[in-house]
Amino acid sequence: MTKDVIALTERMPEPLHVLAGLLSGGPDKMVGTEGDGAVVQLCDEQGRPLVSIEAPLLVQVAGEAERLLGATPPPLPFWWTEARATTGVAEAERLAGTFAARLALLAGGAAWPPQAARNLAVVESDGVGVAPTPAAAQPAVDVLTDKVAVVIQDRPVVAMTAWLADAFRASANAGLGLQIVSPAGTTLSPAVRDTLGDWPSRWVVQDEREGYYDGRSGAVLAWQHGMFATVASPDATPTDLNTPVAATFQEVSETGERQLALTFRTAHPADDRLVLGGALEAVWSELTGAPPAGWGTAEPANLPWSPRQLTDVAFERAPEPSWFVVVGSPERPGLATVRVTRTKAGVEEEVTLAFGYGADEVVPTEALTRVAEVLATRHNLLSMLVQIRKARRDLAVPPRFEGPGVPVAFVLGAEEVRRMPGDRARRTPLSQAPVPLGPRTRPAMYYPLPGDPSDLAGWQEFERLVRHLKGA
Known part of the structure; x- marks a missing residue:
C-alpha cells in the first residue's frame, strides 16, 4: 500500500x-x-x-x-x-x-x-x-543516517511537494544528502530533478533484476555504509570500479517527442515598483501564445498565474531567496522553476523552463530570436541558453536514459556585451556571426548554434564560444 x-x-x-x-x-x-x-x-x-x-x-x-x-x-x-x-x-x-x-x-x-x-x-x-x-x-523523512536523509515516495510522479521541499532544506542545512526511493514506473517532476543535486543525493529506483539503480545515471546501487551507493562490477580493479549500469535503464525507444529547454537570468534594480515574473510571462506568451496557467511555492501549483502575487511572496521572504514552480495548461505542457535572489546589484531571477512537443508538433525555434530580443530590451537579460532534447512531451523524467540536450542558441545581455573589451562579443570563432538585438549603440548578442538533438557536436561549438567570450 x-x-x-x-x-x-x-x-x-x-x-x-x-x-x-x-x-x-x-x-x-x-x-x-x-x-x-x-x-x-x-x-x-x-x-x-x-x-x-x-x-x-x-x-x-x-x-x-x-x-x-x-x-x-x-x-x-x-x-x-x-x-x-x-x-x-x-x-x-x-x-x-x-x-x-x-x-x-x-x-x-x-x-x-x-x-x-x-x-x-x-x-x-x-x-x-x-x-x-x-x-x-520532518514528516517526509523515512530513514536518517549520518550521511543522508532517505525519503520513500510511492506515487506516480515524485513532485516537489511542501513536505519534500522541507526535506530538501533540512538535509541541506544539516550537510546531508537526500536520497529519494521510488518503485519501478515512477517518474520525477522536473522541479525535483533540477533540485536533487549531486552525490550523495540520488534518485533510487527499485528494480526486479538489479535490486536498485540510480534513476538519473543508471548505476546499480546497494545500501552500504548508511546510504545507497554504487556497486562495483565483478571485474573491477582498485583503480577502476567499473560500475555496472542497470539493463532497465538502457531500455529506451525513439518516440519522436522533443523538449525545448531555456535557462536564463535577469537582474533588476531593487525598487518598490518592481514586479517579478514578467520575463517568464513574456517568454511563455511568445512561444505558446498564452501566459502561464498557474504557480505556487510547491507542487501542485495551486494559484492562478499572477506576477504581482509572486512578487509579494518574494518580497515577504527577502532577503532570503525564494523558489517557485510555474506550470502551463494541459494542452501545452510547460513547467518552470524560478529562483529569486537578492544581490548587491538588486534582484536576480534565475529561470529554468521547458515545453514538451509530440512527434507531430513543430518546435518553435523560429521564435527564439524574437524571444531573446524581448528579454534583452525589456527585462534586463543577463544570459540565456536554449536547448532541444529528445525527451517526453509531458515533461516527466523517467528512470531511463534520456540523451542530453543540444544547444540551439546562446544569448548575452546588453550589459554583459558592453563589459567585454573591443569586438570580442561580435567576432567569434563560430561559423555563424552573432545577431545583434536591440539598440545599435547598446546591443545584446544572439549566437546561433547547430541545435541538432542527434548530434552532440553542438556542445563543442558552445564550449568554443564560451572560452572565446571569457578570453581564454
Missing part, C-alpha cells in the same frame, strides 16, 4: 474533526498541531510518528491532479489534503487510508489511490496521540 494518501474534495475539509471521529478515544486526543498549525502528527506511545497530515491546499489550476496523480479531481477549485503514513507500519497505513476516505466522504470528492481508502471504520487508538515538538518537523 502507498505511503502517501491524498483526498481531493469539493469543499474545505476539517482534518481535526475527521481525525477525532476516526479515533475511538474521541476528540480529547486531538489537542495539538505542529508547524504553526500546518501539520498534525499522530504518534504511538513511544513518540514514533504514525501519520502526518498537512493543512488542506486550495488548488485553482487545471491539470495538476492529472499531471501528478493521474487522478480526476472535482471541478475547480478543489481542496488537496495529504496524509503520509510511516513506512512499514500497517496501523499507520490503515489510519492514513481511512482518514482520506472519510475526508472524501464528508467533503465530497475522492481519495487517491482508490485502494488506500476502502475502510471507513473507526480506528483503534489505544497508544496513539499527537506528536510533541519536534517530532513533526
Whole structure:
C-alpha cells in the first residue's frame, strides 16, 4: 500500500474533526498541531510518528491532479489534503487510508489511490496521540543516517511537494544528502530533478533484476555504509570500479517527442515598483501564445498565474531567496522553476523552463530570436541558453536514459556585451556571426548554434564560444 494518501474534495475539509471521529478515544486526543498549525502528527506511545497530515491546499489550476496523480479531481477549485503514513507500519497505513476516505466522504470528492481508502471504520487508538515538538518537523523523512536523509515516495510522479521541499532544506542545512526511493514506473517532476543535486543525493529506483539503480545515471546501487551507493562490477580493479549500469535503464525507444529547454537570468534594480515574473510571462506568451496557467511555492501549483502575487511572496521572504514552480495548461505542457535572489546589484531571477512537443508538433525555434530580443530590451537579460532534447512531451523524467540536450542558441545581455573589451562579443570563432538585438549603440548578442538533438557536436561549438567570450 502507498505511503502517501491524498483526498481531493469539493469543499474545505476539517482534518481535526475527521481525525477525532476516526479515533475511538474521541476528540480529547486531538489537542495539538505542529508547524504553526500546518501539520498534525499522530504518534504511538513511544513518540514514533504514525501519520502526518498537512493543512488542506486550495488548488485553482487545471491539470495538476492529472499531471501528478493521474487522478480526476472535482471541478475547480478543489481542496488537496495529504496524509503520509510511516513506512512499514500497517496501523499507520490503515489510519492514513481511512482518514482520506472519510475526508472524501464528508467533503465530497475522492481519495487517491482508490485502494488506500476502502475502510471507513473507526480506528483503534489505544497508544496513539499527537506528536510533541519536534517530532513533526520532518514528516517526509523515512530513514536518517549520518550521511543522508532517505525519503520513500510511492506515487506516480515524485513532485516537489511542501513536505519534500522541507526535506530538501533540512538535509541541506544539516550537510546531508537526500536520497529519494521510488518503485519501478515512477517518474520525477522536473522541479525535483533540477533540485536533487549531486552525490550523495540520488534518485533510487527499485528494480526486479538489479535490486536498485540510480534513476538519473543508471548505476546499480546497494545500501552500504548508511546510504545507497554504487556497486562495483565483478571485474573491477582498485583503480577502476567499473560500475555496472542497470539493463532497465538502457531500455529506451525513439518516440519522436522533443523538449525545448531555456535557462536564463535577469537582474533588476531593487525598487518598490518592481514586479517579478514578467520575463517568464513574456517568454511563455511568445512561444505558446498564452501566459502561464498557474504557480505556487510547491507542487501542485495551486494559484492562478499572477506576477504581482509572486512578487509579494518574494518580497515577504527577502532577503532570503525564494523558489517557485510555474506550470502551463494541459494542452501545452510547460513547467518552470524560478529562483529569486537578492544581490548587491538588486534582484536576480534565475529561470529554468521547458515545453514538451509530440512527434507531430513543430518546435518553435523560429521564435527564439524574437524571444531573446524581448528579454534583452525589456527585462534586463543577463544570459540565456536554449536547448532541444529528445525527451517526453509531458515533461516527466523517467528512470531511463534520456540523451542530453543540444544547444540551439546562446544569448548575452546588453550589459554583459558592453563589459567585454573591443569586438570580442561580435567576432567569434563560430561559423555563424552573432545577431545583434536591440539598440545599435547598446546591443545584446544572439549566437546561433547547430541545435541538432542527434548530434552532440553542438556542445563543442558552445564550449568554443564560451572560452572565446571569457578570453581564454
